[in-house]
Amino acid sequence: MAPADSLPTDLDILVIGTGAGGAPLLARLASAGLKVAALDAGVRHPPEGIATDEVAQLGLFWTDERLSAGNDPVSFGRNNSGRGVGGSTLHYTAYTPRAQPDDLKLRTEFGVGEDWPLEFSELEPYYDELEYFLGVSGPAEYPWGPPRKRAYRHPPLPLNGAARLMQKACAEIGMKTSPAANAALSRPQEQEGYGTRHTCTNRGFCQAGCSIGAKASMDVTFLALAEAHGARIVDGAQVTALTMKNGRVTGAEFMRGGEVEHLSAQTVILAAGAVETPRLLLMNGLANSSGQVGRNFMAHVGIQVWGQVEDDLRPYKGIPGGLISEDTHRVPGLIGGYLLQSLGVMPVTYATQYARGTLKWGPELVQHLSGYNHVAGINVLGECLPYEHNRLELSDELDGRGLPKPRVHFSFGENEQKMNAHAEALMRELWDRVGARDVWALPRAAHTLGTARMGSNPATSVVDPSGRTHDVPGLWICDNSIFPSSLSVNPALTQMALSLRTADALLGDLKGQAPRS
Amino acid sequence: MTVEERSAVLSLLNSAHVTEPTRRALLERLDVRYEREFFGEAEFERLRALALRLVPHNPAELNLTGTVDHRLHSGVGDGWRYADALPDGEAYRELLAALPDGFETLDGDAQDTAIHGVQSAHPHAFEDLLAELTEAFMAHPLTQYRFGYAGFADAPEWPRVGPNELEPREVAYGPR
Numbered sequence: 189m190a191p192a193d194s195l196p197t198d199l200d201i202l203v204i205g206t207g208a209g210g211a212p213l214l215a216r217l218a219s220a221g222l223k224v225a226a227l228d229a230g231v232r233h234p235p236e237g238i239a240t241d242e243v244a245q246l247g248l249f250w251t252d253e254r255l256s257a258g259n260d261p262v263s264f265g266r267n268n269s270g271r272g273v274g275g276s277t278l279h280y281t282a283y284t285p286r287a288q289p290d291d292l293k294l295r296t297e298f299g300v301g302e303d304w305p306l307e308f309s310e311l312e313p314y315y316d317e318l319e320y321f322l323g324v325s326g327p328a329e330y331p332w333g334p335p336r337k338r339a340y341r342h343p344p345l346p347l348n349g350a351a352r353l354m355q356k357a358c359a360e361i362g363m364k365t366s367p368a369a370n371a372a373l374s375r376p377q378e379q380e381g382y383g384t385r386h387t388c389t390n391r392g393f394c395q396a397g398c399s400i401g402a403k404a405s406m407d408v409t410f411l412a413l414a415e416a417h418g419a420r421i422v423d424g425a426q427v428t429a430l431t432m433k434n435g436r437v438t439g440a441e442f443m444r445g446g447e448v449e450h451l452s453a454q455t456v457i458l459a460a461g462a463v464e465t466p467r468l469l470l471m472n473g474l475a476n477s478s479g480q481v482g483r484n485f486m487a488h489v490g491i492q493v494w495g496q497v498e499d500d501l502r503p504y505k506g507i508p509g510g511l512i513s514e515d516t517h518r519v520p521g522l523i524g525g526y527l528l529q530s531l532g533v534m535p536v537t538y539a540t541q542y543a544r545g546t547l548k549w550g551p552e553l554v555q556h557l558s559g560y561n562h563v564a565g566i567n568v569l570g571e572c573l574p575y576e577h578n579r580l581e582l583s584d585e586l587d588g589r590g591l592p593k594p595r596v597h598f599s600f601g602e603n604e605q606k607m608n609a610h611a612e613a614l615m616r617e618l619w620d621r622v623g624a625r626d627v628w629a630l631p632r633a634a635h636t637l638g639t640a641r642m643g644s645n646p647a648t649s650v651v652d653p654s655g656r657t658h659d660v661p662g663l664w665i666c667d668n669s670i671f672p673s674s675l676s677v678n679p680a681l682t683q684m685a686l687s688l689r690t691a692d693a694l695l696g697d698l699k700g701q702a703p704r705s
Numbered sequence: 706m707t708v709e710e711r712s713a714v715l716s717l718l719n720s721a722h723v724t725e726p727t728r729r730a731l732l733e734r735l736d737v738r739y740e741r742e743f744f745g746e747a748e749f750e751r752l753r754a755l756a757l758r759l760v761p762h763n764p765a766e767l768n769l770t771g772t773v774d775h776r777l778h779s780g781v782g783d784g785w786r787y788a789d790a791l792p793d794g795e796a797y798r799e800l801l802a803a804l805p806d807g808f809e810t811l812d813g814d815a816q817d818t819a820i821h822g823v824q825s826a827h828p829h830a831f832e833d834l835l836a837e838l839t840e841a842f843m844a845h846p847l848t849q850y851r852f853g854y855a856g857f858a859d860a861p862e863w864p865r866v867g868p869n870e871l872e873p874r875e876v877a878y879g880p881r
Binding site: 236237238239240241242243244246249250251252253254255256257261262263264265266269346347348349352353389390391392393399497499500501502504505506534535536538539540542543544547549550551553554557558560561583595 | 723724726727729730731734758759760761781782783784785786787788789792817820824831832835836839840842843844849851852853854856857859861862863864866867868869871875
């Protein structure tokens with residue numbers, strides 16, 4: 189056996205990034221017998237090393253500095269940017285609603301935004317496969333979207349304080365709610381390559397990493413499967429350049445422990461996310477004949493409303509997003525819509541958000557924070573339209589490796605502002621109904637999307653509907669940069685569906701080719 | 706920190722309800738003191754005076770100013786900054802320099818008036834510093850004890866998650 193630190197050669201596929209974009213396809217391609225490897229800038233974070241402490245878990249986040257510009261500068265780091273083997277799934281809350289069919293047809297419905305160059309019926313089998321494989325816990329009957337072919341594999345997780353308050357308040361105004369679909373286990377499950385994943389212990393620290401393997405992060409699911417089928421994962425490897433020969437991509441150069449190394453492969457799949465993917469393409473001057481690389485950066489409308497109640501809620505307990513409503517999936521006067529979810533919260537996250545959001549200080553700040561055990565939250569996740577002017581570019585400032593820091597311009601448009609206002613008013617009404625006091629709102633933007641959009645027309649998109657770059661033979665992209673529109677649901681499940689779909693397209697291409705000599 | 710407080714914190718941290726990685730992180734933080742390395746002496750004194758008004762605390766118990774200095778010296782960031790703002794260390798220095806001469810010795814009301822002034826003149830630096838101090842405050846085991854926060858004691862599980870459904874260890878933790 190080769191020493192563990194030796195690099196593989198003769199790779200069929202090299203994947204850059206091991207999050208929700210890179211991991212499922214890595215497992216699919218390895219299972220099909222291809223010789224595959226993945227590079228990740230971050231390191232491994234096994235569950236047994238995860239602390240129930242936000243500061244101790246900072247290592248799960250991408251803390252290299254990004255510059256945030258525009259009228260609504262996006263906060264990165266803990267807000268939306270993971271680093272580690274498993275990518276952002278290490279810190280996601282495992283919220284896994286499906287997109288609805290009309291999410292993919294925004295332009296058809298409203299005349300603005302973008303349609304996806306694929307149909308819901310193409311995603312549906314992948315959703316079905318994923319929900320089973322990941323072990324999604326959810327309601328027996330999910331009230332929104334087309335009927336599903338197979339019930340969720342596990343019953344829903346228990347509703348915590350915030351979820352029960354939202355349930356009560358929504359019932360009073362006639363809004364339908366449901367226990368949410370969460371990719372965290374309400375029953376134990378065997379996972380090939382990993383072993384037994386245990387039942388969620390109601391430790392509401394999903395955003396600081398799961399310490400028991402109950403949450404379906406990529407490391408305990410697809411990456412374990414991929415490694416069981418021979419995939420190699422090289423961690424701590426920051427890709428600095430794609431290498432090219434005769435117009436075709438040949439591999440990637442990366443820094444690991446201060447050394448520059450290289451891996452060659454027949455095909456390279458970029459899955460580094462909507463900031464690092466366009467950054468790498470722009471640094472290398474690749475795949476950008478459309479001029480669309482870095483354009484159309486989107487982040488969901490994600491305003492939160494918080495309040496404190498008499499009850500002792502302990503917001504650190506239970507799956508944070510226990511309850512959902514998609515009754516606001518379409519709202520008259522808005523393009524697209526949003527979903528509503530209840531929120532538990534970890535103490536440091538709550539405290540820093542309160543400080544930034546209210547700018548309260550002094551005794552007033554401390555007094556408020558002392559009521560943490562009584563805090564309940566509610567938030568939305570809503571459509572963000574793609575705009576050319578919301579973009580990522582390379583700045584003149586260099587990072588520790590001598591590479592240009594990315595600068596991301598982001599401003600809400602009129603629709604996002606209207607949606608934000610609509611959602612805030614609704615959530616304030618709901619929290620009024622449960623008698624919450626000290627109610628405050630935190631406008632924010634969540635997730636990183638767009639910047640290398642998928643489309644059929646090479647003049648207006650970066651990758652084709654399967655994920656091949658229009659410009660560079662052998663180079664594919666599969667991460668949230670390819671989203672043509674934001675969808676009014678959390679992106680992780682759809683991202684994984686796209687990943688499996690891309691893997692199948694790639695396998696189809698290889699089947700059609702003569703065997704390699 | 707009173708003897709009773711310290712004993713209560715250590716008792717829960719050293720119990721089987723706290724996992725090893727969690728215990729390690731919190732025990733280290735409980736008593737950590739950082740030597741000044743990033744700021745100059747006068748800057749550091751001014752930062753300490755500012756921090757006491759922004760997030761009132763006992764500096765003998767909570768080393769918030771040292772935590773900020775240490776973070777800046779180590780070069781670790783939080784992943785982003787406002788594009789039109791200086792890097793954190795420089796921005797904080799500018800904020801401190803904008804406070805009036807003798808800020809440290811002003812009475813509390815006069816300090817607060819001066820703080821309102823720099824808050825409007827340097828909004829991004831003010832927000833970042835306030836958030837960083839708040840983080841250090843809320844992450845400290847002593848603050849958590851005084852607020853009755855027991856979320857770190859999550860082993861082996863939280864069997865109930867509804868309102869007012871507390872475990873004995875949650876009820877017991879915090880001032881009477």
